Amino acid sequence: DAGVTQSPTHLIKTRGQQVTLRCSPKSGHDTVSWYQQALGQGPQFIFQYYEEEERQRGNFPDRFSGHQFPNYSSELNVNALLLGDSALYLCASRLDRLYGYTFGSGTRLTVV
Amino acid sequence: AQSVAQPEDQVNVAEGNPLTVKCTYSVSGNPYLFWYVQYPNRGLQFLLKYITGDNLVKGSYGFEAEFNKSQTSFHLKKPSALVSDSALYFCAVMGNFGNEKLTFGTGTRLTIIP
Numbered sequence: 001d002a003g004v005t006q007s008p009t010h011l012i013k014t015r016g017q018q019v020t021l022r023c024s025p026k027s028g029h030d031t032v033s034w035y036q037q038a039l040g041q042g043p044q045f046i047f048q049y050y051e052e053e054e055r056q057r058g059n060f061p062d063r064f065s066g067h068q069f070p071n072y073s074s075e076l077n078v079n080a081l082l083l084g085d086s087a088l089y090l091c092a093s094r095l096d097r098l099y100g101y102t103f104g105s106g107t108r109l110t111v112v
Numbered sequence: 113a114q115s116v117a118q119p120e121d122q123v124n125v126a127e128g129n130p131l132t133v134k135c136t137y138s139v140s141g142n143p144y145l146f147w148y149v150q151y152p153n154r155g156l157q158f159l160l161k162y163i164t165g166d167n168l169v170k171g172s173y174g175f176e177a178e179f180n181k182s183q184t185s186f187h188l189k190k191p192s193a194l195v196s197d198s199a200l201y202f203c204a205v206m207g208n209f210g211n212e213k214l215t216f217g218t219g220t221r222l223t224i225i226p
Contacts, residue, residue, distance in 0.1 A: 004155075033212065042116075042202055042216030043156070056212050090155055097212060098163055100146055103156040 004029075004104035006091050012110045013081050021076040021107045025093030032074040033101060034066060035090040043090055049074055078109075086111045114139040116203050118217035125193045126225050133188040133220045135203030144206040145186040146214065147177055149199045156202065162186060173197070193224045 005024040013019050025032050031050045035043035045058035049068035063079045072093075078085055088108050092101035115138045125131040137143055144163055148156040160171025167179045177188045186203060200221050204214045 006155075031212070033214075035214075042204075042218050043214070045213045045215070048212045058213060092156075092214075097144070097206070097209070100144075100158060100161050101214065102158065103148070105155040108153075 004091055004093050004102050006089075006104040006107050008107060009105070010108045010110075012112060015081055015083060015111055017081050018077065018079045019081060019109060021078075021089050021091075021109070023074045023076070023091030023093075023104060025072050025074070025091075026102045029093035029095045029102070030072050031094050032068060032072065033092045033094075034074070034076045035092065035103075036060070037088040037090060037106070039087070046076070081111045083111050085109065114205050114207050114211075114213075114215045116205050116215055116217035118201075118203055118220045120220050121218070122221045122223070124223045124225055127195055128192050131190050131193045131197070131222065131224075133201050133203075133222060135186045135188065135217060136184050137186060137203070137205040138184060139205050139207050139215075141208040145177075145179065146204040146206070147171065147175070147186075147188050148202045148204065148216075150202065150219075151199050159188070159201075195224045195226055198222060198224045 007022045033048040034046040037043040047057045048055045052068045065077045068074045088106040090106045091104045094101045117136045146161045147159040162169045162179045170176045200219050203217045
């Protein structure tokens with residue numbers, strides 16, 4: 001049973017560009033959350049998607065947006081990239097909040 | 113607002129000795145508490161959680177954690193450390209129903225010395 005799958009694993013972008021990161025949740029999981037982990041820091045909550053809608057959002061600007069598809073997979077889009085957006089982006093999925101979230105291995109985004 | 117504090121950036125333990133990684137939290141209502149481990153260039157791996165019930169929670173790889181409501185702590189423990197336990201450990205808290213946000217601490221790097 002595959003866990004949470006993220007693609008790509010690594011990405012290099014230039015300031016001002018736009019990027020899309022992808023996530024396939026663990027089989028049977030219908031809720032997806034995205035986190036940003038800067039170097040040396042703990043993960044920071046970006047937003048959560050359930051039933052194709054954004055249900056909760058962290059303290060991130062509107063440049064960060066997302067989408068959830070009918071098959072529960074999700075995308076994270078970041079527009080007008082800044083150097084400070086360089087981080088490991090983690091996707092997490094769950095079926096029931098009591099069981100907690102399963103995390104993917106992340107996408108390492110470098111903005112130059 | 114919810115928060116997590118991991119007061120130690122680095123913990124060094126000799127192989128075979130017991131280990132403790134400290135965590136305190138702040139949240140409204142009853143907390144959902146988690147420990148995750150992160151190996152280099154990898155995502156987070158779930159170790160254990162406290163939702164309700166016994167204050168001593170047992171998890172993966174021989175780890176356990178003790179929930180202390182009065183001290184708002186959730187320390188991670190293991191009776192006998194292995195070199196392979198060396199990694200970055202994160203404590204996280206989730207609030208009441210309707211709040212799905214996991215708030216993480218800044219992490220504690222655990223090094224087991226052979």
